[in-house]
Amino acid sequence: MTKAEAQTQEFSERAGAHAAAGRELRQRYTVADLAVFTAEEARRFVPPGNGDPRSNVVLAWELLYRLEPELYDRLARAERLHPEVVRWLPGQVDRIAEVGAGTGRLTMELIGRGRQVVAVEPARPLRRILRRKLEAAGHGDRVRLVHGFFDQLPLPDDFADLVVACSAFTPSDGHGGDAGLAEMERVCRPGGCVAIIWPNHLDWLAARGFEYVSFPGPMSVEFGSCREAAELAEIFYPKAAGAVRQYGERNVPFEILGLNPPRDLAFKVMAG
């Protein structure tokens, strides 16, 4: 067994232990799990003095992507985007760059909207799942999947007509920030569009020239079954877990979960 294989096995055994414990995300990982990060990941994600995933939930999410990527994928599959969000994006363009592509919730929708799609994703386990999905859908050659971070995009200036991130960009330095935004804008061609889907800091983006669009209508998280709804609620929405069990349906309105639905985006058209 190679060193990399041994490490993967060790991490997946640990993931099994987390799953067996059925713990909510905030209790799922410990400081020992930070060993899964590469040096460049640790530099971005582990803030000095706040490196405990039990008190730093942003860190817990980053560990989830690396230790239990399939569990993350089950959640992302259930939290589907409002269809108008994708329809709103510029279509039939030459090149699209997506940053923080994860397991492809948005990426799969971008195929066919751009002649070339590049998906940038730092977490190797998520890239693996996305590659598997692309190949299963017969789109293995339609998307170029690359490693990279918001603040250091492996793409040339003016590369894309659309540079987009979905549920990935935040104002914090490790997850975008001003350096990450500058990179997205660098990679976007004049007259092209930078879009942040499901944005969480509207004032911050507005102060940097972004406009906002939101699409109406009821939205539910579409779990695979009632059982999955209860299981994933315990992990990701523990405060709403009782209400989810009581609701007893596979599709659970976002309001019950206490989560704003993925019905919106912030965008900026780059000066031509």
Ligand SMILES: C[S@@+](CC[C@H](N)C(=O)[O-])C[C@H]1O[C@@H](n2cnc3c(N)ncnc32)[C@H](O)[C@@H]1O
């Ligand atoms: C909540 S997931 C969203 C994934 C995917 N876009 C989706 O909608 O399902 C956040 C994603 O951002 C990625 N990410 C976190 N920090 C990043 C960074 N500094 N640069 C690029 N991507 C980052 C994570 O690896 C993860 O794939």
